[in-house]
Amino acid sequence: MSIVFACMDADTLGGIQQVTHTLAQGLAVRGHDVHVIGLHRARTPFTYVDRPRYTKHLTSRAPMGAEGPLSRRLSDRHLRQVLGSLTPGFAILTSPGAVTRVASMLPRRLRPIGQYHGSYEHARGSWHLGSIRRHYPDLDQAVFLSEDDALLFSEHALLPNAWSLPNPLAEWPETPSPLTTPRILGVGRLEGVKRFDRLITAFARVATPPWELHLLGDGAEESRLRRHAEAEGVAGRVVFRGRIPATRMTEEYHDAAILALTSEHEGLPVVLLEAAAHGVPAVAFDVSGGVRSAGPELVPPGDVRKFASALSDLMSCPDERLRLGAAARTRAAAFRLNPVLDRWETLFAHMAR
Missing domain, CATH: 3.40.50.2000 (Glycogen Phosphorylase B;)
Structure with missing residues (x-):
């Protein structure tokens, strides 16, 4: 099956990006057809996986905040082409911005999952909570980082589809630190x-x-x-x-x-x-x-x-x-x-x- 990760920016140094590439590589190694879509170009690209087993797509060469109307139309056309070429599976939309940008373009064979990498405490102090309340109930699933957060979003954002999945560790060290360096x-x-x-x-x-x-x-x-x-x-x-x-x-x-x-x-x-x-x-x-x-x-x-x-x-x-x-x-x-x-x-x- 196809598994798509859509990020506002897939290659900047940041937590969303690191987790996305770690999950994408892991799921690809397990045999899934995995795609990572960046909706904007990173101003300072960072490489997370040296030999990706997944396919990367960049739908706009404009960085976030610098996309004009024509560039946006071309980007949306490219995005629809990429999504339309994929077999049935799941689309993981990694932020409220990605949900509002991509969800309406998904073909029915790609079932939408809205991911949120912040906490409930942060969301309620920003525009994120309002966006989650408006858009995440219509998705097939909403995924949060802890059981505490999933419960709070379920109660206060009226989400019937909340689920918790933590961030993963990309590597596991063989030996721990001796903790002796001050x-x-x-x-x-x-x-x-x-x-x-x-x-x-x-x-x-x-x-x-x-x-x-x-x-x-x-x-x-x-x-x-x-x-x-x-x-x-x-x-x-x-x-x-x-x-x-x-x-x-x-x-x-x-x-x-x-x-x-x-x-x-x-x-x-x-x-x-x-x-x-x-x-x-x-x-x-x-x-x-x-x-x-x-x-x-x-x-x-x-x-x-x-x-x-x-x-x-x-x-x-x-x-x-x-x-x-x-x-x-x-x-x-x-x-x-x-x-x-x-x-x-x-x-x-x-x-x-």
Whole structure:
């Protein structure tokens, strides 16, 4: 059967894209005819899979926000041609924007699944919740990242078709981190929503040498964050590493003792799952059911004082780091790729009945 993933932008560095390519490759390896459609060109393309077993399509060369009327008509024509060429199966629309753009163009033989990579808490503070309420009930299935989120959307968005499927881990490390390097990791785009300024402040309050904070990622906030680290008196121990290739992330986790996540909102961050798979304990703000399902040490959203205290507890107790890291690795096994692919195939079978 055909399985289609439609993304507003399929090749930017981001969680939706990473999960899409991981699932696409896994389902293709299992013998399905898988297609990934990007509705816009990525401004800075990122390669997730070196040898894809699935087919990629780009329906518009215009990046998001730069598509004129003529380009949109040509893009829609191309999209209809791609969809019309596929055999019966399922179309996974990976965001509210993809749902509103693609759902009406699907031939009847492709059954629509609306995916949402955010949390209910985030959706209700943006236009997403209204869009989900309007468009997702008409889809064959609506998929969310945790049981908590599926229940909340079912109750508050009146969805009769809510289902929960977590993000998968692309790889499973053979050995966990020894947790001996005095290093805290912050991983993600250097953008406002990630609130690395809060992480720097928490680190500055409790961390003493030789502890360092390494920020992995790039983005528009880097200059401001560098100034913030200097103002907090820790510029020499906050290391801006830039974008790290996926192939090197295992050694980054191996050289870390703690992962810290200070985002204002998240769905189910792959970085939490990756850290857990490497046996690295994490501290995170309690911002979603997806975050809770990954099992980090939870802190009330935005409470920098308590976040600093949680970091301090882990920095000062190697045995506790090892205990929590081992528990995290055990919990992360449920997010390995094959069990998650099994759950997707169970959903397809459920829909086909």
